[in-house]
Amino acid sequence: MLQNRLMQVTFDKNSLIIDGKRVFITSGAFHYFRTPGAELANDRFMKLKAAGYNTVDIYFNANYHSKAQGEYDFSGIKDVRKILEAAKEIGLYVIARPGPFINAEVNAGGLPFWLLKNKNVIPRNKIGSEYHYSQEYMEFVSEWYDQIIPIINNFDNVIAFQIENEYATDDMDEGYMHELYQMARERGITCPIFHNDAYNAGLWADLVDIYACDVYPYINPNQNWKQDHFCFDTLDNIEDNVRSFKEDAPIFIAEMQGGWFDKWDGIGYKKMRKALGDEHINIMTKTAISQGVSMFNHYMAIGGTSWDDLACDEVYTSYDFCSGIDEFGNLQPNFYRAKAINYFLQSFGLENTGERENIEFKQENIYAVRRKDYENDCSWLFVRNMNQSAFHASKFILQPFDMKIMTENLQLNACKIEFSDVEIFARLKNEKDEVLFMIADENANIYLEDIGLENSTSEGKKIVISGAKNDYDNIKYEKDGKTTQFLFISPKLADKTWVLNNKVIFNADFVYSNGRIALSKTTEIAYFDLVNGFSKKYFKFQEHSETLDLKNFEMTFCAPEIDTYYDYSNWERASGALDSLSVGKYSEFIWYKAKIPNFLEEITLSARHLFAVYINGKEVLNRNSYKYEKLQQIEETISIPLDKTILNKAQNELTILVQNLGFDKGFSGDTNHPRGLVEFSVKPNSKIDFYVQEKFSIERGDFRESENPYLTKLSTTFNVEFKDNIVFSKYLSLENFPYDRATIFLNGVKIGRYLKNNKNQTLQEKFYLINTFLKPQNTLDIIIWEKESNIKQPWDFKFEMKHVIIQVGDERIHQLY
């Protein structure tokens, strides 16, 4: 266990102050439950750190750890201590967000299912938006805090602690939130406590230490943010807005848009990434800084996978979120834009700036702000162009949808930047020498004054340096024994330039903190530090990519539950309501079986979300009841007429299989909204005794084959070679997959739901084979819940399975220095 050295975290209106030093908090959100295991967390944290983030934001998901009242599992991949240790060892601060409600598009917003089953519990002390205090709910909160806070308290790198999440009620009664605050303090939380206001309305600002809020300008995938020039209005006014609620704390955007989640009826992450582009995060982050924000958290910075039953009903398996670090751990263009801003902040701080000066330009859709920087004794000019064409000002040109931080009156060792619209990427500095890494731009210039000797040969008072430069072009000045060097890199090279531990490494795909680099192709690497200057190293190796065509599938019918002779006498008998909370079955798949008499004329039922009805082993209905219209979930109740051809025995066997895609995430709906079989009646009215069971038979270890053709398991095996010097991500590709519904298991772990929505679209065709669950020899099971007319026996499936492949992307690790 790490020793806890008491770290003092205080704040004033400008910034957080950690051990007496001002720190600009650059944080990225990460879900350990969607990126399971310490090894994957370690990989993602290294990438976060390499991108210049100094903090990781972590939601703690009570539902993930607690499957029964009083039971909390923090072992194996659920060991959050190992996650926190990884963050600490890599040198990241932590923002701890243990809810108890977290939203995060997780099942039931992170509240345990057993809690929702208790009818006396009012989740979050509210029904709809009405406040109802529930002692039983508070007992759970107490129990959860007793578990999670002692773990958090073992780590001295925790800099802020959040209570609840995006909470509001009609009367804004403070009782619950005040109690949460007290509970955290009583359990030893010493760092600042905040809440995350989803509405930028100052909610709970007086109750917490630091007011924080969400900012998501792009939440409608059909919206073109580039045409909505006012979509950043909230951000453009955030300083004045927050200051009207809280004067004495830093401005904190606890969730600043780093991407967005896609839904079952969405547009797919590929299109969403294209819509957001890399400009969005650049504009968001620079605008926030221009507004005096000194704490931000890119939500999400790291994508994840809603494996098992993690997802709420809104989202499919991938929670890529268009993050900088995608679901597979790969770096995306928005990662590089965030990296450049983080490096700039690392170099200059900006955590103590003066009054904002709004600058007006004649052209519309131009946002411009100047801030005085007291630490660097200069000013920064922030300019954004939301027009379709370039903006020409007297001293600079700004491309469409670009935003720049321009430098004014920055005194350097051997010269002064009077003005520069060539952006600063990073600065290395010691007492004598400094190097400014500048992003080359043929339309931009650096205006220098008070310059010293240029390359020891000439001297001048004022000079203009064009930003039209090639990679590694550099200019050096010397004055009074000190030097200032400008070194230019193109935007393309900037993406692959890394600043770590006072070293700058060029042209690497990724750089680890211990001098190792990751490369995907033969490359020449340059690296630089102030003592040794430039060095170069050439890495040559055989490039490698792999596609594994999966062909040898074994096929079995795998739903013995539907068979008429199936013995379900050991299943639980349901009494009363049949929904999943009432019967205590919370998994995705829930089975209902009952005997029904032959005189019934009709069955009427409503189930969430997909279901099938079988009578005497034959399917009589298969339905997808997951429907949204105009953003409202459509509830449907369906009647099935029965006759003697269906009810052909005196006692007939009814089997219903319901797929629950997840409970409500609880943001605007209620987490305990029923799932499973939510309505059931028969005509004429008769008492039907149901027996219930959850999960597929293979998940329960019931390996019997079945005679019915409605659920078929396709199994295959594949090998993975693990090597110390190779990092990889693998995914299963189901492009052109011929079926509508499938559930994918890797070594027995459910890793994906393939589902065509009601528009007959499949938004996810690539499923991450999460490294944590991979072994040298692997089994892949795909259960198809569908009966095509041409499927008479399991073997018929094989003719349809033509495009199931595993693709691998890998990078080799090399020691650079």
Added chain:
Amino acid sequence: MSIIPEFLMKRVYKKGSLKQTEDGVCFDLKNVLGPGFISGFSFVKINDAIFEADKVKFLTQGSEIPAEAVSEENPIGFRLGQEGTLILQGAKCLRDGINQIIIELMNPEAGKVKLFLSDNFQAA
């Protein structure tokens, strides 16, 4: 289902702005929540009188927009801080004292949004 709680939505209505006009009623709105779009006006109800979209106009930033013209395909932007007047024609339905107002409109992100408001009115 709205993604913004009702008590916050109510802040969009400018209290005390309810007025009788020559052939109806008007009141003012100000967006204090955040930038967004209105993709449809379903109706406005004042006490017992219902004003369907063909009787509703939105006067904002110097232009008068018939509610009927607002749709999913033709949404109108409503900026943070932007003000506007909702003009309802066809019935003089205000009572002295408290009047109950319901506005139902559509938003691309939240779907159907229903605002329950009340305002005081005193005839001159």
